[in-house]
Amino acid sequence: MVRRARQLGFEFRTRGGARAGAGRPPNGSTAGVSHLRRPSHSPHHPLHITLRVRRGVPSLRDHVLFAKVRQALAEGKERFGFSLAHFSVQRNHLHLIAEANDRRALARGVQGLSIRVARAINRQLERSGRLFADRYHARALKTPREARFALRYVLLNARKHAARRSATALPAGFVDPCSSAAWFRDFARPAELAFGAERCRAEWQRASGSSRAPVASPRTWLLRRGYQRAGPFDLDEVPAGR
Numbered sequence: 001m002v003r004r005a006r007q008l009g010f011e012f013r014t015r016g017g018a019r020a021g022a023g024r025p026p027n028g029s030t031a032g033v034s035h036l037r038r039p040s041h042s043p044h045h046p047l048h049i050t051l052r053v054r055r056g057v058p059s060l061r062d063h064v065l066f067a068k069v070r071q072a073l074a075e076g077k078e079r080f081g082f083s084l085a086h087f088s089v090q091r092n093h094l095h096l097i098a099e100a101n102d103r104r105a106l107a108r109g110v111q112g113l114s115i116r117v118a119r120a121i122n123r124q125l126e127r128s129g130r131l132f133a134d135r136y137h138a139r140a141l142k143t144p145r146e147a148r149f150a151l152r153y154v155l156l157n158a159r160k161h162a163a164r165r166s167a168t169a170l171p172a173g174f175v176d177p178c179s180s181a182a183w184f185r186d187f188a189r190p191a192e193l194a195f196g197a198e199r200c201r202a203e204w205q206r207a208s209g210s211s212r213a214p215v216a217s218p219r220t221w222l223l224r225r226g227y228q229r230a231g232p233f234d235l236d237e238v239p240a241g242r
Helices: 063-075 103-125 144-155 157-165 197-208 226-230
Strands: 047-052 082-089 093-100 137-140
Touching: 047 103, 047 144, 063 082, 063 103, 063 197, 082 103, 082 144, 093 103, 093 144, 144 157, 144 226
Parallel strands: none
Antiparallel strands: 047 093, 047 137, 082 093
């Protein structure tokens, strides 16, 4: 009697899968933003972009560091079909509202801004290496309501963080000097009651030697007029957290 040999199964090792630690590692200690291919982008939709800084970097709201960040943002505000319309600089992250012609313009524009900011901060702190913790997060704003929410969230972001850290609220009419709020003219109050806005603009003019704003004029309908359809908002509002 002839015995038939039994064929043994052979398991091939592969990349990825469900193994612990498999796949591309994050830039920081934990994964932040998915590395999947970003979707196509319409030039009619502005974007809310978030960039997070690595641990160990001093607060970007420090007067000297913020001046470096603002100068870097102003220098890269309009390049490669990308334009920066608004910004807010917090201790360890940046919120931007921008416009881009397409996905490539978005990637090149954010990369250019990131490099400028990183070089300025590293030079000031005499450090080297990566400044930002992971890839940027970008969310397209497709409706007047989404555009209004993002503008309110970014321009009033300091008030949100102050409410989280302390029971002492920021004073009425406070304009965050570490943002582009001083150049936003559609708050639901007279311009003379937006306290600090004129001082912010004057300080920027002294620092830059120019009366031009550090941000670009919006091109999309949603940022020029569309967001107003969702209703006005005021400097004293506290944005909802994310």
